[in-house]
Amino acid sequence: MSSHVAPGDQVTSGLDRRTELREFLRSRRARLRPEDVGLPSHGRRRVPGLRREELAQLAGVSYAYYARLEQGYGETMSTDVLDAVARALRLNEEERDHLIRLAQPERQSAAQAAPPPQQLRPSVQHLLDTLCVPAYVVDRRLDILGWNRLAAAVFGDWGQLPPEERNVARLIFLSPEARERFAEPARTAQRIAGVVRMNAGKSPGDAHFTALIEELSRKSEEFRRLWARHEVSCGTVGEIVRMRHPLVGEFDLVHEPMALPGGAPMRLVTYHAEPGSRSEEALRMLASWEMEPLG
Incomplete structure (x- = not known):
């Protein structure tokens, strides 16, 4: 970028x-x-x-x-x-x-009101670990607070990143490796820019959020162009997201975000494949490889 x-x-x-x-x-x-x-x-x-x-x-x-x-x-x-x-x-x-x-x-x-720095409740992380679909939790700033092993298999291992880089918008606009996992990265970028603007309007006094937007504006021409369009989005429920994986190729996942109750705003984001589809088989293969013991 x-x-x-x-x-x-x-x-x-x-x-x-x-x-x-x-x-x-x-x-x-x-x-x-x-x-x-x-x-x-x-x-x-x-x-x-x-x-x-x-x-x-x-x-x-x-x-x-x-x-x-x-x-x-x-x-x-x-x-x-x-x-x-x-x-x-x-x-x-x-x-x-x-x-x-x-x-x-x-x-x-x-x-x-700008939410304070957040940590994931242990019970929510346990929920993520028990889900059989890729899932993660983000806050209003799109900081990634927790994820499960299948999310790491689909999107990349966020655990290898410094905590300050675990942000959906930063990954989409500033990380070529993260973008490569999406078969339609421009479409994904448009959606994420709309979510950033919608959420920024809810917390205009959030200095952390302001710094993120300024960084994206400096470093990404694509973000500047999308930001100037003033589109807003809360994330499309049921949207089909086409993924690209180096091991199983392209497959489609259904994007389902939902609010988590209690405390500062957080969203549980899940992805699932249509039953009986080739995409479901691709996801099943990734899950089986992810669960294989090391060594």
Whole structure:
């Protein structure tokens, strides 16, 4: 990955709430054309997308009111107004939640608190060890807190890495070896960038998270490009992820993340193969080799 920042590239941590709100709204306006929402286009436009006044009209608010929101001042606006803006921008549920978090931080204070450094409960590690599918646990920053032997067989042995490098985003954007395990690394990178932005919006005061985003922005041109798109994602449940393994070749796994209750936010991420598929056989072969005794 290139660490060069070309002239004109804007590399920021993206954690300043007002800047983030302003850029998010602008990026969502830019992806809509007047004809998409039943408005006349009036010829060529200097910049792509809807104008502020058009968006305000669609949302049923005054231009000055919407302009203030896009300047980063949404604290006094009601959820009804924000919902109207979300509908006008055709935001999905994840994007709508992201908008409200950015516009009304005082209503999200508990969610935005930076979680302390986390350790995995022994019972959760025991759960991982008993699962017959690749599984690991991450925190909001995507630090990998624990994993099982089959996850190591599929994704690589994270135990060989220093603890500070055991982070899903760092591996996807900064580790060629980790990327080689994914048959569609660009698709995976897009999803992970969206998860990073979604989670960063929940903890804008997290210095560790800010440092991670700044490092990725400096070292990965791909991350900078994806970060500038302002896409958000909480991780696609049931998504098919195509893996590539040096021993069994390519196979498909179903991605199933789920929240773990209790304490700071953590997610259990599991992958399974469709029953009776060649992918299930590949996973079974990896499991049998992983369980063979050494020596």
